[in-house]
Amino acid sequence: MEWLVFGFIWLGLRLRKQRMQCLLGEDWGGARHILRDIGVGVLFLIAATLVLSLIAHLLKATSNAAIRSLLPHTPAQIAVYFLLTVTAGICEEVIFRGYLQRQFLFFFKSAAIGIILQGVIFGASHGYQGPKHMLIIVVYGILFGALAQRQRSLRPGMIAHFLQDLTTGVVAGRFLR
Numbered sequence: 001m002e003w004l005v006f007g008f009i010w011l012g013l014r015l016r017k018q019r020m021q022c023l024l025g026e027d028w029g030g031a032r033h034i035l036r037d038i039g040v041g042v043l044f045l046i047a048a049t050l051v052l053s054l055i056a057h058l059l060k061a062t063s064n065a066a067i068r069s070l071l072p073h074t075p076a077q078i079a080v081y082f083l084l085t086v087t088a089g090i091c092e093e094v095i096f097r098g099y100l101q102r103q104f105l106f107f108f109k110s111a112a113i114g115i116i117l118q119g120v121i122f123g124a125s126h127g128y129q130g131p132k133h134m135l136i137i138v139v140y141g142i143l144f145g146a147l148a149q150r151q152r153s154l155r156p157g158m159i160a161h162f163l164q165d166l167t168t169g170v171v172a173g174r175f176l177r
Contacts (some may be wrong), residue, residue, distance in 0.1 A: 002091035009099050023098035025153025040151060041159030048143050048160070052136055061132035063176055071173035081169055089162030096122045096141060097148040097157060115145035 010020060021027065028034050055061075072081035096118045104114035123138030144157045151157075 002087055002095065005095050006091045009094060020094075023094055023102070023154065025151065025155060028155070037153065037155040038159055040147075040156040041163065044143075044147050044156060045160040045164055048140060049164070051143065052140055055136050055139060056132075059132045059135065061136060063172065064130050064133075066128045066130065067133070067172075068176050071169055071176060073173050078170060078173070081173075082166060085162050085165040085169065088165050089158045092122070093144070093148070093154045093158045093161055097145055098154050101145050101148065111149055115142055115149060118145050 009023070013020060013022065026033075028037070072078040100121060101114045101118040104117045105111055108114065108117075119138050119141030122141030122144075123134045123136075126137045127134055129137070144161065147157050147160075148154055
């Protein structure tokens with residue numbers, strides 16, 4: 001479904017003679033830019049994990065059946081989960097931070113409102129995880145939105161999103177049944 005929405009965004013850009021690059025940010029100009037985005041993504045992931053862990057602790061949020069049912073346990077499930085996390089890292093960043101955040105910025109003439117609204121919608125799209133996790137994901141979406149706004153690029157967020165989903169899912173899948 002996310003790739004379908006991604007495709008609609010791509011088609012809309014093409015019809016307006018725009019490239020996906022206008023959402024992603026500057027072209028990678030070589031290894032230096034790639035390493036910079038990986039570094040920013042990893043540092044963001046560390047800081048966001050600390051913030052989100054504190055919020056989860058304060059809310060007493062624990063994994064629920066909906067979350068546990070998505071976790072990979074076998075090598076085949078991990079392979080499919082890898083593809084799922086690549087999809088989330090690319091598509092969710094383009095949809096929420098690339099497209100929606102920019103639309104809200106344009107409509108409301110406020111970066112802060114754009115960041116907050118896309119974060120709320122991002123959290124709502126994870127409603128199956130329950131209200132406490134939805135709230136945590138709203139904050140996560142807002143943090144991703146602030147990162148995209150500051151970096152003027154979706155790439156560090158895509159990297160962080162992918163790494164967080166992959167590592168958390170694989171580690172949790174190993175220990176939670």
